[in-house]
Amino acid sequence: MVFYDVHTHKSLSDEKVLQIENKFPNSVNFSSPFSIGIHPWFINKNTYNKELLIVEDKLQHANCYAIGECGLDKLKGVALELQKEVFLKQVELSEKYKKPLIIHCVKAFQEIIAIKKELQPKQFWMLHGFNKNIHLAKSLIDHNFMLSFGELVLKNKKIEETLRQINLSSFLIETDDSDVNVKDIYQKIADIRNVKVVILQNQIKQNFKRIFTK
Ligand SMILES: [Zn+2]
Numbered sequence: 001m002v003f004y005d006v007h008t009h010k011s012l013s014d015e016k017v018l019q020i021e022n023k024f025p026n027s028v029n030f031s032s033p034f035s036i037g038i039h040p041w042f043i044n045k046n047t048y049n050k051e052l053l054i055v056e057d058k059l060q061h062a063n064c065y066a067i068g069e070c071g072l073d074k075l076k077g078v079a080l081e082l083q084k085e086v087f088l089k090q091v092e093l094s095e096k097y098k099k100p101l102i103i104h105c106v107k108a109f110q111e112i113i114a115i116k117k118e119l120q121p122k123q124f125w126m127l128h129g130f131n132k133n134i135h136l137a138k139s140l141i142d143h144n145f146m147l148s149f150g151e152l153v154l155k156n157k158k159i160e161e162t163l164r165q166i167n168l169s170s171f172l173i174e175t176d177d178s179d180v181n182v183k184d185i186y187q188k189i190a191d192i193r194n195v196k197v198v199i200l201q202n203q204i205k206q207n208f209k210r211i212f213t214k
Helices: 046-056 080-096 109-119 132-140 157-165 182-193 197-211
Strands: 003-008 017-023 034-036 064-073 101-106 126-128 145-149 169-173
Touching: 003 169, 003 182, 017 064, 017 126, 034 046, 064 080, 064 109, 080 101, 080 169, 101 109, 101 145, 101 169, 109 126, 109 132, 109 145, 132 157, 157 169, 157 182, 169 182, 169 197
Parallel strands: 003 017, 017 034, 034 064, 064 101, 101 126, 126 145, 145 169
Antiparallel strands: none
């Protein structure tokens, strides 16, 4: 059975892994499944409108699964107001082209929740690289967010606690920019949940199909 890796910056060829590769507006290779968006770290106020046109064009590509990563980061990047403006434009594109959003969020969960409550989007919003406590996880899930866990699962006890309590239907798995093998993350989460890897794979497959309907 396939291992889904829903967000990665690495290109891997393993027929047992289906990965959604993160692309930027200046990427050139779109020959495998990808997502594309404007990351809050790399917003340039002079060029983002042009980049949004590229994103819009690529959203119509047969290999495009999602828009993102995009989002809000209070520790890095341009002023929050500009980040919000560019994020909202990408929310619009997500709705227009019926593609889920892959969200990068650092210390801005309340802002993202508020935006979602206000806009009531139809598309799924997935918070990638989630590494917070079960309390925040539950509140996000209540607001119909999908979460995605990555390599920190292998070294952070707090995330283990979150994963022990979270509903299996509410998350996905990713490697992001790490060199970790996605299968090791599956194994670790299966151990935390005391289930066989194949059971977890089956559940993640269902979650994947629910979010990334193509
Ligand atoms: Zn990333």
